[in-house]
Every structure is written in C-alpha cells, then in structure tokens.
Amino acid sequence: MTGDNLTSAEQAVLDEIEEKGVDFLRLQFTDILGTVKNVAVPARQAEKAFTEGIYFDGSSIEGFVRIQESDMRLVPDPETFAVLPWRQKDDSAAGRMICDVYDTSTGEPFEGDPRRVLKDAIERAKEMGYEVNFAPEPEFFMFEEDEDGYATTETADHGGYFDVAPKDLASDVRRDIIYGLEEMGFEIEASHHEVARGQYEINFEYDDALSTADNVATFRTVVRAIAAQHDLHATFMPKPIPKINGSGMHTHQSLFTEDGENAFHDEDDEFDLSDTAHSYLAGILEHAPAITAVTNPTVNSYKRLVPGYEAPVYVAWSDRNRSALIRKPAARVPAASR
Template structure:
C-alpha cells in the first residue's frame, strides 16, 4: 500500500535535497505523461492544491471556454528525481489528480476515474485490486542528429547472458535509477527480440502500480538517452521481430487474503477468480480497444510471436489471452497477455476491474481452459470450442468498445466520448496514409 508522506515531509525533503523545481505530473486520455513544472518558491501553493493550468490544450480534457484545471498532488508519490537541472539543483516529482476550479474531481482525468472504480470495488467487500505490469520495451540506436533509428544495439535473445554491451549497461542503470526512487525491482532481462528488454517491479494496488508504470516509462527514456539510445514502448517497432507486450497480472484481496485462491479448486483458483475471469473474457473485445489502443498494436496481435490472438484461457499454455501462472497463495493471479505498453494504465485497469466485478456479480463460469496450441488448431475446432478471435484492427476494436455499455461505463461518459473521438481520428489518419509497401506493391499497376 502507499506509504504515508505529509506536507512537512515534502518540505523537509525539498530543503535536504536542494530541490529547486517541482514537477507536477498527470496523464492524458492517450496515456501520455504530462507535467507542469514550477520553481520551489511555489511549494506552498503546490501543497495547498493551488496550481492551475489550461486543460483545453490536453487531449481529451475540456473545451476552450471551460479550460481552467487545478492539480491536486498525491503526497504518497513524492520522489526526488535522480538527475539535476542545469545549475545542479534537484527536481522533485508529485503525481497529481486533476480537479475543476470548484474542487471536484475532473471526470476526464484517467487517474480520477480509476479511483472511482476502485471505490466501487470496495462497496463489494474487496479491499484491494493488486496489479503487476510487465512492460516490455526496445532500445534503438540514435543517429548523429540524436534522432531514433531502427538499428538495434544488440542481437541477443530471451534471457541471454550479456555483460558489457550497450543494452545490458543501460538496463542496469535503469534498475539502479528505479531503486533510487523507491521501486523494488524483482527482475531484469533481455527479451526475445533484438534490442528488446523487460524490467519487472513489485506488485501493488492498482492506483500505485498505474502511477509506477508512468514513472517507469519516464526513467527508461531518460536513462536510455544518457546511453545514446532511444527507448520505445511501441507495440511493434521492428518488422519481423517480437512486439512489446504489457502482461497485466491481476488479483483481488478481501479481509487481508487473496480472494482468487482456493486450495481445493483446480489450478487453486477460487470461484471468485473464475467469475472474474469470465467477466474479462466476456468483454475482451471492448477491453482490447483500451489495452491495444494504436493502429500499430494490431501488428503485434498476430500468430507466430507469442502474443495472443484468441479469447480464451489456460494454465501452462501461453497461446490464450489469459494464463494462470503457477504460484503460492499470495501470488495466485490472472495474467492477461493481450495488452501492450501503449495502453493508458489507468483506463486499462478501470476496464478490467469493471469487467471482472461484473463477472463476480453474474457468477457465471468461463469456458473450459485450452490445453493445446491455439495457433495450430483448425478454425473448425476453434468454432466448435466457442473460441472467438480478438479484434484484428483498431477499427474493429473500437466498434466493439462502442457496442459494450459496461466498458464505456468503466470509463464514464467524458472519457468514453474522448477516447472514441481520439481513436476515430487516429484510424481516419491511418487509412489516408500511403505507405512505402503500397508504392512498391502497386506503383506499376
């Protein structure tokens, strides 16, 4: 759970660490981290929720005529960042929720929305929605102008033991940097693709973990630059290579115990876990729009690269959408393998939690688990088993989202409307783009 930090603790930390600037971070509809930065002379205004900004320029926020927004910092997120300004002073960071000028939580803030859904969960008697994200990323070389290229710094593969190549050195510094600001890093290793990395940090409640994945992305990008590398969380940055996933490990807690665990059931999954699982599977196509929110996301969700393509679940089998890892009681969980790290973590968790809780309310069991490789199964066999595909394009996923009232409710009216508008625009821009592949294929016609 989040540690308790007071306003006096922050004042003392600012003085002790020579913090000269305060970075007030929040997240837009697309999951992009935004920030207002103020000098330390404004510390008291920060601590009293008195920093305003123009929300009309932020994607998915508000119209020009109602643009004033106020930042409410969450003191538990205070961190002194491990880099300095040009004068050697430190930068302090607080993650904020966005409020309107009358003090009400702004409905268009993804972080506020997740807090709302978590409170609904608590009315059902659950105390925590614990989450572990596994956000993969690629390291790419920079050119002489400091721009990204598609050249990779290594050609290692899954769990390859490297010592002093550019990727390994960068990965170690990322881990050290994360630990210096309070992360508990559990593992770091090379992934399947050239230049592809994974760093896993400890599970925590949904809001804390969503905050941390945003901080994680910031640290990865900053440290990569120091190594003359570019870090990307794009779902499929390199053709023919493995894409970047963000496996989402989920469990519910009640009365201090893991509500997903039952030692007497198969896979040690409780009925609560199975009902929750069925809720996710039932709303999987709409959730995919949120968990895989870019045109490029669907170039990862194809057979042959371990990313799931079909709505199903299994224990040891890694081809379905949801896997049940072997674990002791406290770590019993569902691992959703479909999402990628371009997803807005606050929206993704709100959608998954809402779908799962709806499954618990309805108390319906999921389909039977899959024991064979779905990629080798015939289409007829999949139809016989009732296994449906995930959406193959952003356009199809968005149609599923627009048809699913429950998942729209998970985001609320404001965020749902903003999300649909943003993704429809993205799809329209994509369909009007002529690629090099098309020119090479069709120019001679």
Template sequence: MPADEVSALLERIERDNVKFIRLQFSDLQGQPKNVAIPPVQAEKALTDGISFDGSSIEGFARIEESDMVLKPDPATYTLLPWRKDEGRAARFICDVYMPNKKPFEGDPRYILKQVVADAAKDGFEFNTGPELEFFLFKMVNGRPSLEFQDRGGYFDLAPTDLAEDVRRDIVLALTEMGFTIEASHHEVAESQHEIDFKYGPALQTADNVVTFKFATKTIALQRGLHATFMAKPIYGINGSGMHTNCSLFKDGQNAFYDPYAPLELSETALHFIGGVLKHVRGITRLANPTINSYKRLVPGYEAPVYISWSASNRTALCRVPAPRGKSTRMELRSPDPTCNPYLTFACILAAGMDGVRNKIEPPASTKLNIFELTEVEREEAGIHTLPGTLLEANQYLQEDELLCNVLGHHVVENLDRITKMEWDSFRTTVHPWEIDQYFYKQ
C-alpha cells in the same frame, strides 16, 4: 491536505535541496504531462493546487471550459535521480480538478480511483503487476534510428547483450525512486528488453508504469539511445507487450486462491476471469490503443489473439501462472505498453467485478496450442478472436454498456473521436509498402 502534512513535505523538499518540482499527470492517451514550479510555489501547490490550461491537453476540455487545477498526491513525492549536479528535481503525480474543486471526470487517474473504490465496497483490493517490454535503438545524428542497439536474444549475456549497462542504470534509477525491481533481462527479439517490478495496488502500479516509461526513456537518451514502447516497431519480429497480472485480496488474503478447489482456483477467480473474457473485446480499445498495436496482435509472435483461458497454456489470452497461494493471479496477455494504465486497469477491474458480482462462468479452459488449431477447430472449441483493428476495437467499446459507464461519456466520446481521427489519417496515408508494391509495376 492537513497543515502538518504540508509542513512536513515542505521541510523534506528543503532538506532534499530541491530546485525544481515537476507536477505530473497523464492525458487521455497515457502520455505524461508536467509543469515545473520552483520550491517557493510548493506550499501553494500542496494547499490550493496549480492552475493550467486543459484545452491544450488531448481529450481534456474545450477552450471555453479550459481552466483546470493540478493537486499533488503527497504519496507520489520522489526525487528524480538524474541531473544531480544541476540541482535536484522532485516529482509529484497529480490529480486533476475543476475550478469548483470537483474532480475532473476525464482524469484517467480519477477513473481508476472510482473503480477501485467501488470494488472496495465488496471488501476487495485490486492488485496488478504489469510486465513492460521495450526496444533500444541507436541514435544517428541526434535522431532515433531503426538500427538495433544489440543482437542478443532471450536471457542473453554480454557480449551478445550490449545493453546490460543500460538496464543496470535504469534499474538503479528506478530503485532510487522507490521501485522494488524483481528482474531485468534481454527479451526474445534483438534489442528488446524487460524490467519487472513488484506488484501492488492498481493505482500505485499505474503510477509506476508512467514513471517507468519516463525514467527508461530518460536514462536511454543519456546513453545515446532511444527507448521505445511502441507495440510493433519492426516487421517480422516479436512486438512489445505489457502482460498484466491481476489479483483480488480480501481481509489480507488472496481471494483467487482456494486450496480445495480444482486447480486451486476459487469461484471468485473463475468468475473474475469470466467477466474479463466477456468484456475483453471492449477492453482491447484501452489495452491496445494505437493502430500499430494490431500489428502485434497477430498469430505467431507470442501475442495472444484468441479469447480463452488456461492454467498454464501461454497461447491463451488469460493464463493462471504457478505457483498457487498468496501469488495466485490471472495474467492478461494482450495489453501493450502504449496503453493508458489507469484506464486499462480500471476496465479490467470493472469487467472482473462484473463477473464476480454476477457469477459469470468462464468457458472451459484449454490445454491445446491454440496457434496450431485450424479455424474450424477453433470454432468448434468456441474460441473467438480479439478485434483485428483499432476501429473494430473501438466499436466493441462503444457497444459495451458496462465499460462506457465506467469511463464516462466525456472519455468515451473523446476516445471515439481520437480513434476516427487516427484511422482516417492512416487510411489516407500512402505507405512505403504501397510504393514497393505498386509504384514500379503500374
């Protein structure tokens, strides 16, 4: 970083009366990690970086090659808008480097940067607009419970929606951190909520997803509540998704929009959709990364499971919402908010660019309610399904050469290890359902 930029940041840190600086990064599963340093160490962090032990971070490094370095991205500097009375804290999101000053190949942020740079070779900028849903549960005796915080429904108001004040506090905190909030509302299920922020370049919105989850959990905890982004915390009601709006821009114009084409969708848009649908089974391992994710991906609860696209149909996996023009975009409806946004966006973009570069035509769009079709009718329409388990999705990823090349051997190997470890733990655990089903009868 140039010396004048370092000096300007140091002056800003002093002017903001910062007492602690959090250097944040994400592990392979998208969990935020951080180390806190005092302001006196800021210059070292901005020039040389701060060393840490990568062997203690999931999916990073073996113990014999554990030394790594965090280098702050100056564009991500922001004040944390809580604990103001205890001395201000600031945050940088960091890139992870090896001691030889080369980027760490397993850093999810680096992987997304590489795919974005590859698309830029063809003149494209990739924008994303994720829509995160989450639940708020009551804390009981200092521990999270499964007791709903409210009994509201879609777009409800107080007094039915008791979380208006919490959402307001979250929105105000995010706004202080530089977010442009577009809407906040109660979702379909009891105690379920959604806050939407403005779309932007994929790297920025991936950073925002991690920050959004961190801020939401912090504000909720201050209110005596537990915020969870778990895909399906309660049986029998809607789970939480992270519908992801995607678009390509070229020369400042939306490359998905063609006012003279059918549906006003350019060939670039159709080929992008074709590429995403071709690789979506492998993408599912990244977009739906937990065993619990597949409790959401079942028919009947709004989560799409059928590989299809439509200009308006909400039962399709890929949807092209109205209106057309600068806002023309493809909405991929399968991801959930437990995903690592860096890896998920990277794989969506790589798949879409495969479609654009190789002119992959998507299947015919569907206007039918796919949930109401029989299995035979879906087969006749050529509509296939997403993987039904994490283990199945992982196998599709392992077989997808394009996605494996994008992620690199280190990440693919560790994702495979994590999948098999979790699946084995899940497979051998005796669940409450089994006790209810068999304990008293056998």
C-alpha cells in the same frame, strides 16, 4: 518551509524539498492515452500547489476537454514525491509529484482523468470487500540515435531471450535504469533481454492498483531519461519493427480480502481458482473488446496483435499457453494465485 493549512504528508514533502536542495518540481499526470505529461514549477511554488493547485489548459491535452472548458487544475499527491536521480547535481536537484486533475468549473475531480477512473474502480472494489493488487511486466525497445539525436530503427544489440553479453550489449544501460528506479523507491525483481533484438523487460514488485499505475508512469519516464543519457532512444511502442516480437505488459492481477486472504485461491478447484476468480476471469473475457479499446488505443497496437509473435489473438484463457489473453500461472503458494 511551513504552512498552516497543510497536511502532515504535504509538510513532510516541503521539508524534504528543503533538505535535499530541490529547486524545481515536475508535476505529472497522464492523458487519455496514458502519455505522461508534466508542468515544471519552481520548488518555492510547492506550498501553493498543495493549497491552491496549478492551473493549465486542458483543451490542449488529448481526450480532455473542449476549448471553452479549458481551465483545469493539478493537485499533487504528496505520497508520490520523489527526487529525480538523473537530475541531481552538487547543489541542486529536481523532484516529481503525480497529480490529480480537477475541473475548475465544478471544483470536482475531472471524470476523464485516468487516475480518477482508477480511484473510482478501487473504491468500488473496497465497497465489495476487496483490495486490488497488480504486478506489471513492462517491455520496451532501445534504439540507437543518429548524429542529430533522432531515433533510428537500429537496435541497441542483436541479442535474444535471456541472452548475455556480448549479444546483450545493453546490460549496463539496464543496470543504470535499475539503479535509478531503486533510488525512486522501486523494489526490482528481475531484468532480462526479451525475445526481439533490442528488446528488454524489467519487473518490479506488486503493489496496490493505484501505486502500481503511478509506478508504471514513473517507470516509463525513468527508462527514457536514462536511456537518453546513453545516447539511446527507449520506446514502449507496441510494434516498432515488423516481423519480430512486439512489446506488451503482462499484468498479474489478484484480489485480497480485508483480512488478507487471497480471494482468488481455492485448493479444491482443478486450477486452484475460487468462484470469485472464475467470475473475475469471465468478466475480463466478456468485456475484452471494450478493454482492448482502452489498453491498445493506437493503430500500432494492432500490428502487434497478430499470430506468430506470442501476442494474444483470441479471447481465451489458459493455465499453460503464454500467448493466451489471460493465463493463470502455477501458484507456488495459496497467496500467489492470480
């Protein structure tokens, strides 16, 4: 495949599609609630997707546009191309790219696209001289399926925090999930059973904010797909079962200057935090109610935010208490202040 109007990154994707026998592409994006959506196109449409975009009905997507403004366009980011490991067969494979959403009436990026909102925030930080780095710790449950393939509330095991087999019966499933993530370019740091029965956590290495957000969307897709291969239903629902711990996603945050210095570190401070770090922390505390409306958008989210289950219930910060809204973990080296 060759194209005269393609960038080098786009051409590299077309070459990889041909080399790896990719016959279908999933073009993914997220709605206002963070739910991953996608449209599948034959791989031969990849060049058209790059040069013209793929049109879709935005009025059918949660939080996007009204029906009279429904025509929208997906433009894939070639840097996000990956082959889906659970879709590979002897002579064919499926690929994935994450897309930006455009408003066809103006030709401009859609203001309600969560990826666009993040890009704008990253640009503001860059203008201030900072690079934003995130490292998430996503938690999830896996439930057994009934004879019709529907999810039950029977957990995959009855283990607890850091348990091993035979209590942790899903370690083999997590292993397959990790293999799948690594095939898609993830650098996995750790995996373990979480506090609640049937609950797990897999941590991957920090990256810039946009790459991390894309990775979280990919992570959820991979976890669900590979769990389904084991006849299990994976869910990131915050509180699927009452009276046990729910799932959260601790997110390590840091700012680095253009010369690679950690803007959050100051060894003369009681907590090794700079004035910039204190201001950043204060900003999150000040805007916590508004932030929560975005990060916890469902009724079920608030079933998790109750006392007794390690979830935050007060707008507060700490360097020790893991249930605080914000925690400053012990920094082993200056670059680790976060």
